[in-house]
Amino acid sequence: xxxxxxxxxxxxxxxxxxxxxxxxxxxxxxxxxxxxxxxxxxxxxxxxxxxxxxxxxxxxxxxxxxxxxxxxxxxxxxxxxxxxxxxxxxxxxxxxxxxxxxxxxxxxxxxxxxxxxxxxxxxxxxxxxxxxxxxxxxxxxxxxxxxxxxxxxxxxxxxxxxxxxxxxxxxxxxxxxxxxxxxxxxxxxxxxxxxxxxxxxxxxxxxxxxxxxxxxxxxxxxxxxxxxxxxx
Amino acid sequence: xxxxxxxxxxxxxxxxxxxxxxxxxxxxxxxxxxxxxxxxxxxxxxxxxxxxxxxxxxxxxxxxxxxxxxxxxxxxxxxxxxxxxxxxxxxxxxxxxxxxxxxxxxxxxxxxxxxxxxxxxxxxxxxxxxxxxxxxxxxxxxxxxxxxxxxxxxxxxxxxxxxxxxxxxxxxxxxxxxxxxxxxxxxxxxxxxxxxxxxxxxxxxxxxxxxxxxxxxxxxxxxxxxxxxxxx
DNA sequence: CAGTAATGAAACAAATACTAATCATTGATG
DNA sequence: CATCAATGATTAGTATTTGTTTCATTACTG
Numbered sequence: 001x002x003x004x005x006x007x008x009x010x011x012x013x014x015x016x017x018x019x020x021x022x023x024x025x026x027x028x029x030x031x032x033x034x035x036x037x038x039x040x041x042x043x044x045x046x047x048x049x050x051x052x053x054x055x056x057x058x059x060x061x062x063x064x065x066x067x068x069x070x071x072x073x074x075x076x077x078x079x080x081x082x083x084x085x086x087x088x089x090x091x092x093x094x095x096x097x098x099x100x101x102x103x104x105x106x107x108x109x110x111x112x113x114x115x116x117x118x119x120x121x122x123x124x125x126x127x128x129x130x131x132x133x134x135x136x137x138x139x140x141x142x143x144x145x146x147x148x149x150x151x152x153x154x155x156x157x158x159x160x161x162x163x164x165x166x167x168x169x170x171x172x173x174x175x176x177x178x179x180x181x182x183x184x185x186x187x188x189x190x191x192x193x194x195x196x197x198x199x200x201x202x203x204x205x206x207x208x209x210x211x212x213x214x215x216x217x218x219x220x221x222x223x224x225x226x227x228x229x230x231x232x
Numbered sequence: 233x234x235x236x237x238x239x240x241x242x243x244x245x246x247x248x249x250x251x252x253x254x255x256x257x258x259x260x261x262x263x264x265x266x267x268x269x270x271x272x273x274x275x276x277x278x279x280x281x282x283x284x285x286x287x288x289x290x291x292x293x294x295x296x297x298x299x300x301x302x303x304x305x306x307x308x309x310x311x312x313x314x315x316x317x318x319x320x321x322x323x324x325x326x327x328x329x330x331x332x333x334x335x336x337x338x339x340x341x342x343x344x345x346x347x348x349x350x351x352x353x354x355x356x357x358x359x360x361x362x363x364x365x366x367x368x369x370x371x372x373x374x375x376x377x378x379x380x381x382x383x384x385x386x387x388x389x390x391x392x393x394x395x396x397x398x399x400x401x402x403x404x405x406x407x408x409x410x411x412x413x414x415x416x417x418x419x420x421x422x423x424x425x426x427x428x429x430x431x432x433x434x435x436x437x438x439x440x441x442x443x444x445x446x447x448x449x450x451x452x453x454x455x456x457x458x459x460x461x462x463x464x
Numbered sequence: 465c466a467g468t469a470a471t472g473a474a475a476c477a478a479a480t481a482c483t484a485a486t487c488a489t490t491g492a493t494g
Numbered sequence: 495c496a497t498c499a500a501t502g503a504t505t506a507g508t509a510t511t512t513g514t515t516t517c518a519t520t521a522c523t524g
Contacts, residue, residue, distance in 0.1 A: 114410060145406040145455060157511055158454030194471085195513050201473055202512095210472090221521065222470070389500055425503045426482085433484060434501095442483095453510065454481070 002026040002120065005046035007037035007063065008082065009055055017050075020109045020183060023169050026116070034058050041067075046077070048116060053083035078119045082107075135168055136229035138207070138216065149207060159184065160203045167217065167227030176224040200225055234258040234352065237278035239269035239295065240314065241287055249282075252341045258348070266290050273299075278309070280348060285315035310351045314339070365400050368461035370439070370448065372397060381439060391416065392435045399449065399459030408456040432457055 014030035021028045031037035034057045053060035078100045133140045139148040147154045177196040209216045218226045246262035253260045263269035266289045285292035312333050365372045371380040379386045409428040441448045450458045
């Protein structure tokens with residue numbers, strides 16, 4: 001499992017990312033201050049560092065420079081910089097200092113994951129993590145981005161697929177609608193709409209799972225949804 | 233047998249590579265200094281040059297530039313750069329100067345061999361391994377750089393060809409546009425445009441694959457593209 | 465069992481992604 | 495330097511997905 005170190009003073013963002021990255025088989029560690037960051041850096045030896053530019057004590061550029069200076073140990077460590085401004089200069093400066101990529105806030109979690117994968121693939125070509133999950137006749141091949149139900153390929157949209165792999169990552173966990181929306185869309189927890197219900201409904205249909213006694217997605221009344229089943 | 237010239241002052245690495253490359257039917261020659269390198273360059277006329285960036289006398293970038301300047305003789309000579317840092321800038325500078333690929337140290341020997349094969353395949357017509365792939369009626373002869381669709385030769389541009397063999401290398405893998413761009417251009421090219429879409433569109437037309445139910449290149453909505461089919 | 469809240473799903477609307485045509489740029493060639 | 499081919503960028507038009515609204519249905523409550 002890939003270890004990701006996040007140095008960012010935004011606690012909430014850290015938590016969110018931790019949860020989100022978990023779904024993609026990555027373990028995130030959050031350091032709220034640079035000093036704490038350096039500490040964790042040595043301790044967990046992450047595969048990738050996500051670095052906010054705006055930080056207390058010293059800024060992300062400074063940290064980036066320091067890390068690159070100690071090239072013997074962390075010279076290879078891929079770094080992804082986050083910043084509040086979409087300015088070009090930041091980007092160039094960051095890249096000059098040895099960051100591997102750059103992402104302006106606010107960003108879509110999905111976008112972040114895509115970039116992480118990119119960086120990790122570039123820096124070490126061992127990304128062929130073809131983990132095929134099979135739960136109760138439902139099979140997900142993440143490399144092909146393909147889902148098979150009883151050996152028949154399903155045609156899922158992006159959201160449906162995302163929802164499904166989220167469910168399958170935590171079988172038998174009951175998600176509230178808020179939780180699902182947060183993990184799928186990222187930030188805005190406020191949800192007046194029934195978007196999740198609709199999404200679940202659509203997925204259920206494609207999974208042929210509309211009976212009273214659902215095979216996969218169970219409704220937990222007044223609470224949310226649960227994907228039932230044990231992984232084979 | 234392919235001749236590989238390595239210019240690197242790390243004697244031990246040179247030896248190691250020499251031994252390793254031998255296994256893959258390549259003969260390596262090591263020059264510890266640039267001057268010695270130029271000497272050997274003329275003498276053995278290698279099929280590929282592996283160039284360390286950190287060298288005594290002058291650095292790898294300088295050498296790369298010099299060689300590219302003498303375009304008449306060594307203009308075509310494929311160059312693979314090695315460097316100690318994984319920074320993007322190095323990569324960009326290297327590629328701008330005309331290097332064909334770039335590999336940050338430390339690297340896996342296997343990785344190096346893979347890249348060498350890649351470069352040789354790209355840059356010369358007579359590569360070591362003539363692998364003819366045939367997927368679903370589409371036949372690629374990488375030696376001749378020729379593609380046949382149902383026994384009829386197609387006239388593809390460089391990019392179209394590169395895209396096709398990338399697809400065929402990983403049938404059924406879903407590539408995102410970023411991924412495709414990265415692999416095709418070698419560097420992490422930002423994607424402001426629909427360049428990939430355009431390229432895919434052009435390739436599809438040449439493959440006669442524009443129907444709703446594509447024979448080869450499937451659009452994965454919200455994600456990217458997949459080349460479908462099992463290799464025969 | 466009536467009343468109320470929560471849910472499912474259809475229909476519509478809005479947002480988003482894709483294709484392909486066209487134009488612009490680059491780069492090679494003579 | 496002119497020409498042509500290849501490739502990149504732009505964009506209009508279209509298709510698809512996703513969010514919202516609505517209403518019937520279901521589950522809970524007293």
